[in-house]
Each structure stands twice: as C-alpha cells, then as structure tokens.
Amino acid sequence: MQWDQAINEIEGFLLWEAEKDRTRTRAQAFCAGLPWLTDPQRREVEWRYCQEQRDTSRAYLERIAVRSAALRTEYEGVYRALRRRLITGFLSGTVAVAALVTVAAAGLAVR
Template sequence: MDEDGLLAGLDDLLLSSAEDEEARRRAVRFAEQLPWLTVAQRTDAERTFADDWVAAARTIDARVSARSAEIATDYATRYRLLRRRCLTAVIVVTGVVIGALGLALLVAR
C-alpha cells in the first residue's frame, strides 16, 4: 500500500473513532434525561442510541462522499471543456493576428 493509501486509511480510522466517541457522548446525555431507567436499561438505551447514531453518521458520510465524487467529475468535465474553448480562442486569435501581419507586410511592399 502506498503512502497516500495509508494516510487515507488512518484518516478514515480517526474519523470513525471520533464518530464513535461522539455517539457515546450523545448517548450518555440522552440517557441522563431518563433518570428512572435501571442500570441495565440505561446501558441498553445508550448502546442502542450510539449504534443508531453511528449508523446514521456512516450513511451521511457515504452520501456526502458519493456526491463529492459526482461534483468532482462534473467540474473536471467542465474544466476540460473550458480549457478546450480557451485554447481554441487563443489559436483563432493568433491566426487572425498572424494573418493581419502577413497582409500588412504584403501591402507595405
């Protein structure tokens, strides 16, 4: 695996770990609002809440990643088209200038 792949894997691991920790914190805050729960019920509620939170975060991450790839592809396509148009314009203008200079030299003789 190359260095970029390792860094991307490490980034994914850190992001996943941060999401898990955030889910646990939110689960504890949620369970604190239910003081009548037994210890077992509280533990189960925290686990369920955290699992749901992580699943939702992963779904959102996947959607954002997919949309980001779509946008990147779209902009790359638009950039290539714009670059082609600019190059065409430069070639046409250069041709016109060279033609005008050539005509001016012929007339000057």
C-alpha cells in the same frame, strides 16, 4: 498519489473515531435524562443509541461520498470544456495575429 490516499484514509479514520466519541457523549447525555434506568438498561440504551446514530451517520456519509463523486465528475467535464474553449480562443487569436502580421508585412513589401 499514494501519500494523498494514505492521508485521506487516516483523516477518514480520525473523523469516524471523533463521530463515535460524539455519539457516545450524546448517548450518555440522553441516558442522564432517564434517571430511572438501571445500569444494565442504561448500557443497553446507550449501545442502541450509538448503533442507531452510527448507522445514520454512515448512511449520510455514503450519500455525501456519492454526491461528491458525481460533482467531481461534473466539474471535471466543465473544466475540460472551458480549457478547450480557452485553448481554441488562444489559437484562433494567434492565427488572427499571424495573419494580420503577414498581411501587414506583405503590404509593406509591395510599397
């Protein structure tokens, strides 16, 4: 379990770094369309753009995480119910077959 958690954390870190890089690239492209900005203004706009986009991305990812946890709980419940039904059906079938074999054996013994 520790390896899975470590891998998930590394993957999350790498995905977040990639998101930050995409944000920087989009901010630079946005500012490229504003040629009248001075260098300090361009840096400020890029910084604000990146900050806003990261906040939006973080909120979006948090909503996804909450929804994923809810779905996982829901699906685990459905899986447990299906597993119970399958086991119940299997056991019922086994009891029925055992009863039929017993009746058949008793019928053959009587003859």
